[in-house]
Amino acid sequence: MSVNRKAPGGRTPFGGAGAFSLYNEAAAGPYFKTMKKPSFTAALFLVFLCIGSAAWPPPTAGAGPTDMFLLSFGGGKVEVKLYSDYFCGACKSLEPNVEYLIADLVQRNIITITFVDAPLHKHSSLYARYFLYILNGKKEIGHALRARRALFEAAQQNISDGAKLESFLTAKGFRPKPFDVAPVFSILQGYLRNDNIRATPTAVALRGGKREMHQGVPGITAMFESLK
Numbered sequence: 654m655s656v657n658r659k660a661p662g663g664r665t666p667f668g669g670a671g672a673f674s675l676y677n678e679a680a681a682g683p684y685f686k687t688m689k690k691p692s693f694t695a696a697l698f699l700v701f702l703c704i705g706s707a708a709w710p711p712p713t714a715g716a717g718p719t720d721m722f723l724l725s726f727g728g729g730k731v732e733v734k735l736y737s738d739y740f741c742g743a744c745k746s747l748e749p750n751v752e753y754l755i756a757d758l759v760q761r762n763i764i765t766i767t768f769v770d771a772p773l774h775k776h777s778s779l780y781a782r783y784f785l786y787i788l789n790g791k792k793e794i795g796h797a798l799r800a801r802r803a804l805f806e807a808a809q810q811n812i813s814d815g816a817k818l819e820s821f822l823t824a825k826g827f828r829p830k831p832f833d834v835a836p837v838f839s840i841l842q843g844y845l846r847n848d849n850i851r852a853t854p855t856a857v858a859l860r861g862g863k864r865e866m867h868q869g870v871p872g873i874t875a876m877f878e879s880l881k
Contacts, residue, residue: 739805
């Protein structure tokens with residue numbers, strides 16, 4: 654898939670003609686039946702769901718089946734959804750630079766932020782699952798930001814095996830706690846479709862009743878800066 658091309662403004666666009674190459678109609682189950690003409694992002698999330706389903710340990714007790722609260726932090730009036738991918742170079746450049754802003758805005762209850770990991774890369778589902786597993790073990794904004802930093806580092810090392818990724822994260826002090834993430838992925842699929850996400854990083858903000866979309870490193874950084 655041509656998903657790693659750089660676009661102007663420091664962002665990575667979703668891919669082109671090969672975008673559906675991993676889409677397995679039979680494995681999609683009821684999702685395929687209800688979507689005669691799936692949007693590009695919805696189809697990608699179906700791939701997201703299907704790729705990792707057989708490679709993971711059985712669910713354990715922990716988060717509930719639709720616990721989107723795991724991905725959301727803060728209680729501010731400004732709602733922000735941050736779309737990124739661990740294998741996206743622009744996303745890796747962005748997040749370390751805005752970590753302190755995100756932590757501060759969350760702690761001061763200026764924003765409510767939701768992290769949405771977009772399925773740009775064939776291993777994105779593996780990383781998104783482990784992010785959820787880490788948050789299922791401990792949900793705290795500083796812990797979440799450290800986990801994301803570690804996952805970006807693992808992606809840079811091109812770790813693609815689940816056992817190796819878990820060992821990498823465990824060595825950094827994280828304790829992933831597996832649970833059934835499929836319902837959460839289904840909700841994230843709706844976010845991608847409703848916000849019409851076509852590139853990462855993208856931030857969608859709702860403030861003062863107005864919806865804003867910011868793309869690329871400069872635009873998203875400026876958005877967070879404006880909320881200080």
